[in-house]
Amino acid sequence: MYNLPREVILTTADQQRTPASDPSTSGATASAEARSSVDTGESPSKNLERIARTLRRHIISMTATAGSGHPGGSLSAVEIITCLFFQVLRCRASDPEWVERDRFILSKGHAAPLLYAALAETGYLPVGELCTLREMNSRLQGHPDKTCTPGVEMTCGSLGQGLSFGIGVALAARLNSLDYRVYVLLGDGECDEGQVWEATMSAAHFRIDNLVAIIDHNKLQIDGWNREVMNLEPFPDKWHAFGWHVVEVNGHDILQLLAAFGEAKQMKGRPTAIIAHTIKGKGVSFMENNVDFHGKAPTPEEADRALKELA
Amino acid sequence: MKELSSTREAYGKTLLALGRENPDIVVLDADLSKSTMTQFFAKGFPQRFFDCGIAEQNMVGIAAGLASSGKIAFASTFAVFATARCYDQLRMCVAQPHLNVKVVATHGGITVGEDGLSHQSIEDLALSCALPGFAVIVPADAVETTQVIRAAAATPGPFYVRLGRPKVPRVLSHDYRFVLGKAATLRQGFDATIVAIGIMVSRALEAAESLSQQGIDCRVLNMSTVKPLDVEAIVQAAADTGAVVTAEEHLEHGGLGARVAQVVARHQAVPMAFVALKDAFASSGTSEELLQRYGLTSAEIEKAVMSAVSRKKR
Ligand SMILES: Cc1ncc(C[n+]2csc(CCOP(=O)(O)OP(=O)(O)O)c2C)c(N)n1
Ligand SMILES: [Mg+2]
Numbered sequence: 213m214y215n216l217p218r219e220v221i222l223t224t225a226d227q228q229r230t231p232a233s234d235p236s237t238s239g240a241t242a243s244a245e246a247r248s249s250v251d252t253g254e255s256p257s258k259n260l261e262r263i264a265r266t267l268r269r270h271i272i273s274m275t276a277t278a279g280s281g282h283p284g285g286s287l288s289a290v291e292i293i294t295c296l297f298f299q300v301l302r303c304r305a306s307d308p309e310w311v312e313r314d315r316f317i318l319s320k321g322h323a324a325p326l327l328y329a330a331l332a333e334t335g336y337l338p339v340g341e342l343c344t345l346r347e348m349n350s351r352l353q354g355h356p357d358k359t360c361t362p363g364v365e366m367t368c369g370s371l372g373q374g375l376s377f378g379i380g381v382a383l384a385a386r387l388n389s390l391d392y393r394v395y396v397l398l399g400d401g402e403c404d405e406g407q408v409w410e411a412t413m414s415a416a417h418f419r420i421d422n423l424v425a426i427i428d429h430n431k432l433q434i435d436g437w438n439r440e441v442m443n444l445e446p447f448p449d450k451w452h453a454f455g456w457h458v459v460e461v462n463g464h465d466i467l468q469l470l471a472a473f474g475e476a477k478q479m480k481g482r483p484t485a486i487i488a489h490t491i492k493g494k495g496v497s498f499m500e501n502n503v504d505f506h507g508k509a510p511t512p513e514e515a516d517r518a519l520k521e522l523a
Numbered sequence: 524m525k526e527l528s529s530t531r532e533a534y535g536k537t538l539l540a541l542g543r544e545n546p547d548i549v550v551l552d553a554d555l556s557k558s559t560m561t562q563f564f565a566k567g568f569p570q571r572f573f574d575c576g577i578a579e580q581n582m583v584g585i586a587a588g589l590a591s592s593g594k595i596a597f598a599s600t601f602a603v604f605a606t607a608r609c610y611d612q613l614r615m616c617v618a619q620p621h622l623n624v625k626v627v628a629t630h631g632g633i634t635v636g637e638d639g640l641s642h643q644s645i646e647d648l649a650l651s652c653a654l655p656g657f658a659v660i661v662p663a664d665a666v667e668t669t670q671v672i673r674a675a676a677a678t679p680g681p682f683y684v685r686l687g688r689p690k691v692p693r694v695l696s697h698d699y700r701f702v703l704g705k706a707a708t709l710r711q712g713f714d715a716t717i718v719a720i721g722i723m724v725s726r727a728l729e730a731a732e733s734l735s736q737q738g739i740d741c742r743v744l745n746m747s748t749v750k751p752l753d754v755e756a757i758v759q760a761a762a763d764t765g766a767v768v769t770a771e772e773h774l775e776h777g778g779l780g781a782r783v784a785q786v787v788a789r790h791q792a793v794p795m796a797f798v799a800l801k802d803a804f805a806s807s808g809t810s811e812e813l814l815q816r817y818g819l820t821s822a823e824i825e826k827a828v829m830s831a832v833s834r835k836k837r
Contacts, residue, residue, distance in 0.1 A: 311593075358591075358620045366591070367619045370611050376581045377616055380588015380596075387549070387571065388593065407612075410581035418573070 256299070257466045263333065264294045264466075268495045269522050270329035270342055276515035278346040281354070284505040285399060286326035288430040288463070288490040295469045296395055297330040305335035308362040314392050315381050317366050319374020320399035320428065321355040322507070327364070328352050336363035372405025374398065375425055379415050382423040393422045393477070401433025404442045409454065415483045416455025423483040424476045425456075428463065430492035432503050451485040463488025496521055525692035525725070528665035531629045534686055535560025537672040538597060542568045548676065551586050551598040553579050558688075559599035559629045579609040583624070587616035590623040595676055601635075602628035602644035602685055606651055617681045618654040624682075625675045626651075631661070631685040632772035633800070633817060634722060634810035644685075645800050649777025651683035652750045658703065659750040661685045661771075663724040664693050667747060670701035678703060685721065687772075689810050692725045694745070704748045706756040712740035715828045716760035716767045718783050720746055723770035723798070723819060730824035741828060749779055754786050761791035766831035768796045770824050772814075775799040794834035796827035 254262075267290050275281035296316055303313040318327050325345060332339045337351070344350035351361045355369030366377050378396040385392050402408065415423055427447075435441045444450070451458045457479045461468040469488065476484035492506070493499030496518040499510075510518055541548050542564050549571045556562040556574060565572040575582035579600055586596040599605070605628035606613070617624045633643045651659045660675070660682065662668040668686060675682040694709065701707075709724070710731050719727035724745050731741040742764055744756060761767050767787055769780035780797040787795060800817055814820060 367615055370615045373580075373584050373612060373615055376584020376612075377588040377591070379581075380585040380590070381592050382588070383573065383585065384589050384592030384594055387589075407578075407580040407584070410576075410578035411584065414575055414578065414581055414585070417576075 257470075260291075260294050260298055260466045263298055264290045265495070265522055266333060267294060267326060267329045269519060270332070271325045272496070272510060272515050272518045272522065274325045274329065274342050274345040275509040276512060277343050278509060280346060280509050281325055282322040282507050283325070283496075283510065284432070284492045284499060284502070284507075285320060285428065285430065286323045287494045287496065287499065288492045289320075289323055289326055289397060289428045290494065291464045291466055291469055292397060292426050292428065292488055293326055293330045295466060295473065297334050299470060300473045301395070302392070305363070308336060312390055312392055315365050315378070315394045317374045317378045317381070317394070317396045318356055318368055319378075319396050320371065320402050321368030323397070324352070324354065324356050327356060328361070331361070331363040337361070371399065371402040372407040375408055375411035375415070378423055378425075379411055379418065379420060382415075382420045383418060385422055391422070393424065395424045395426065397426050397428060399433070400427055400429045400431065400438055400444060400447070401441065403427065403444060403447075404433075412451065412454040412456065419481050420483050421480050424473070424486060425483065426486045426488055428490050429487050430490045432492045432501070432506065434503070434506050436503060448487055451487070455482055457482055457484045458487060459484060460487045460489065463490035464494055527690040528693050529690045530662055530665050530668040530686040531558070531560045531688070533665035533668040534627055534629070534672055535563040537669045539563040539567050541673070541676050542571065545595070545676065547593060547595050549573070549589050549594045549596050551575055551582050551596060553577055553582050553600040553604065555600050558601070559627070561597070561599050579604045580612045583609045583612035583626075584616050586624045587612075587620070587622050590617075591620065595623050595625070597625045597627055599627045599629065601642060602631035602647045603642060606644070606647040606683070610650060613654055618656055621656045621680055623679055625684065626682065627672065627675075627684045627686065629686045630688045632687055632721065633805040633813045633819075634772065635688050636810045636813060637807050639807040640804040643805055645774050645805065646777065647683075647685060648749055648771070648773045648779065652777070652782065654681070654683075657681045657683055657750065658748065659683045659685075660703075660748050661720040662701075662747055663721060663745050664691050664695055666693065666695045666697065666699055667701055670699075671747065674701060674703050687722060691722050694725045694728060701747065704751050704753055706744040706746045706748075706753040708742060708756075709745050710741065710743040712742040713764055714739045714741060714766070715832050716742040716744060716764045717770060717824060717828065718744045718746045718757065718760070718767060718779065719770040720749060720779050721772055723772060723824075726819070726821040727770050727824055729821035730828065733821065734825055734828055739828065739832060746779060746783070749782065752782055752786060754790070757783055757786045758790045761787050761793045765793050765835050766795070766828070767793055768798065768824065768827045768831050770798040770819070770827075772819055773799055775801060794831045796831040798823050798827050
């Protein structure tokens with residue numbers, strides 16, 4: 213098994229952390245890295261891009277160390293998750309169960325490495341724990357487990373179920389007179405599941421407007437391209453026909469993503485679908501658009517090459 | 524003729540009462556609210572009722588989401604759709620995170636009748652019992668149903684409650700008190716024990732009455748909580764009576780009989796016999812015709828008792 217040297221696993225966020233400002237206890241909503249941009253005067257989107265690169269490095273290190281996992285669909289959603297966890301979500305790492313928090317549900321549960329990396333960089337988990345991915349007794353199970361990982365809203369991994377759960381959570385906000393918002397990340401292949409469309413129909417029927425579905429539209433699933441395995445097109449039209457407000461963005465463009473999340477907040481009376489056009493394996497040349505890296509970890513040599521590209 | 528009562532109606536009325544008492548009760552249905560009787564709650568509390576249409580998988584997911592956010596979510600449809608149709612959703616969204624979802628299914632068993640095999644649920648107990656952390660309950664009559672629904676609402680965690688379509692004879696008195704995980708001894712006896720659930724409880728009592736005239740005194744246990752089983756009551760009954768018969772409107776494999784046999788084999792091995800459905804789907808017919816055809820009768824229970832008793836070691 214491949215074990216990465218510690219300095220690869222630890223990030224700048226770790227190194228900058230002093231005991232007093234440890235985000236895991238300070239109730240921070242962004243990592244030390246994110247907050248440091250205020251001091252450096254870096255533009256917010258530049259800062260988010262830097263965080264995105266950090267998350268990508270984690271994904272490579274984690275899956276390589278574990279020797280298994282899903283790098284492709286984790287890498288494609290990095291900017292989406294970065295925008296959510298470092299800008300959009302109202303949440304407190306020090307109080308993962310805070311009732312007023314915005315909820316993020318990872319319906320495409322195989323992108324767990326990305327979720328864990330974001331949870332670590334926002335202080336829900338120690339960054340040093342990331343290297344335990346998929347180990348026995350680790351809190352970082354192969355797919356997200358609500359019962360063992362702080363910040364994980366739902367047990368996922370069987371595709372097609374997260375949106376329904378998100379609808380229940382969104383309806384509860386209405387009943388409890390709370391104004392939190394619910395974000396669900398789905399894969400495009402995941403949308404083959406009939407339950408996704410049951411959920412889509414019902415979210416519009418219940419006039420839920422505190423719900424956003426983000427579809428990581430990387431055009432790939434396991435057996436190949438969406439259009440070869442099961443054609444989704446006309447994909448945006450389908451969401452529209454089911455009563456959703458639809459926004460299409462370049463899913464690697466931070467500013468476009470942030471604008472879409474802002475637009476979703478303004479929508480009244482119906483849910484918003486953000487169809488994020490992405491590249492599976494984004495950021496690592498030999499993984500991009502390469503279906504082989506859907507569920508295969510990089511070898512040690514591949515991990516070294518990937519980390520060099522992401523330096 | 525004994526007084527008949529509807530377990531579904533008892534469920535509907537209890538939900539309505541619970542709705543008044545507890546604002547956190549929410550109810551979901553899948554286009555069967557007129558049959559499951561969630562319609563009473565729907566009329567009383569439209570803001571807290573969600574008809575999900577004919578989409579059981581989505582319904583279970585939404586119920587889980589509500590439950591994860593502090594609600595007590597009752598989700599109802601027919602038993603066959605409430606288990607087999609959405610099993611993975613129950614597994615992932617309800618059982619694993621151990622959420623406060625109460626699946627109350629009506630039209631369990633073959634007494635659904637004329638609609639036939641697509642609507643008859645013969646494996647729902649095997650399925651629900653195989654969900655880690657679920658409590659599985661089959662009330663015997665309307666009196667018990669009311670108490671079971673209240674217990675489910677008051678006890679955190681996932682429940683599967685199976686009700687039937689037809690009205691059933693009342694077998695429990697008004698002072699009966701349902702206790703989760705405890706069997707009720709409805710008749711005392713020391714020659715054999717009949718462990719029964721649901722509609723088979725009244726048949727077990729009939730069989731016991733008839734057998735007593737032949738000099739065989741049966742203990743009758745209402746094992747309404749199928750999971751977690753009342754191990755103590757089973758072991759005691761096996762030790763006291765030396766023969767155990769189970770009776771259920773469910774497949775022989777994976778239901779009450781199989782679960783009781785496991786306890787008996789482990790703690791107090793005695794001869795057993797099983798009154799249940801064999802490994803096959805049933806057909807259309809009236810409830811009574813079907814119960815006769817598939818051997819879910821007091822006469823079959825009597826035969827089973829005789830068989831188990833005859834195999835006792837002398
Ligand atoms: C219900 C279910 N069926 C099959 C799988 C196995 N599986 C895991 S990922 C995947 C492909 C997912 O494709 P997509 O949703 O496009 O994800 P992404 O491309 O973002 O990785 C499949 C079939 C599963 N996890 N759940
Ligand atoms: Mg895909």
